[in-house]
Amino acid sequence: MTSHQTTQTMKPATAAKKLGVYLEATPAEFQEGVVSRTELNALQADPPEWLRDLRRDGPHPRPVVATKLGVSIAGLARGGITDPLTTEQIEALKKESPEWLQRERATQAEVRKEAVRIKEKKAERAEQTERPRS
Known part of the structure; x- marks a missing residue:
């Protein structure tokens, strides 16, 4: 028997909350997709320019x-x-x-x-x- 691990995902609103940003100010592709735990960790570890700008301004x-x-x-x-x-x-x-x-x-x-x-x-x-x- 093999066990496969499903990827944990979250709604964009949840991810935005965890990132401490206002969802409506995020890029459209962020708002329209789902965010995996791995993607969230990557955003936190190495934030893209848009995320740095939102957190700053x-x-x-x-x-x-x-x-x-x-x-x-x-x-x-x-x-x-x-x-x-x-x-x-x-x-x-x-x-x-x-x-x-x-x-x-x-x-x-x-x-x-x-x-x-x-x-x-x-x-x-x-x-x-x-x-x-x-």
Whole structure:
């Protein structure tokens, strides 16, 4: 009995998400085909010019925009940002620093601080339960 391995493929939207790029900005041949795991790995290891350009200049998908601005995706929506942005637009927003962006950054900082506090508390509890009682 011989086993044959099938090639794992994904939709272009999934591949674009894994590559951190906005699907609609990718070349037509990327959008219309399927991407194998091997092709995805090759794109990540040695990105073609179009991929390097997209990663550098955008337009960027919302998760990337949120990360670059230091806010959550929900924070983007609360700020009225629902469309992909270019790097230039992101830099302009940072420079402008509207009130909503300052508020969302502060919120995100609090969320991170709380996550660290919870992680430390869990580690402390785990350490206490591992200690032998005398």
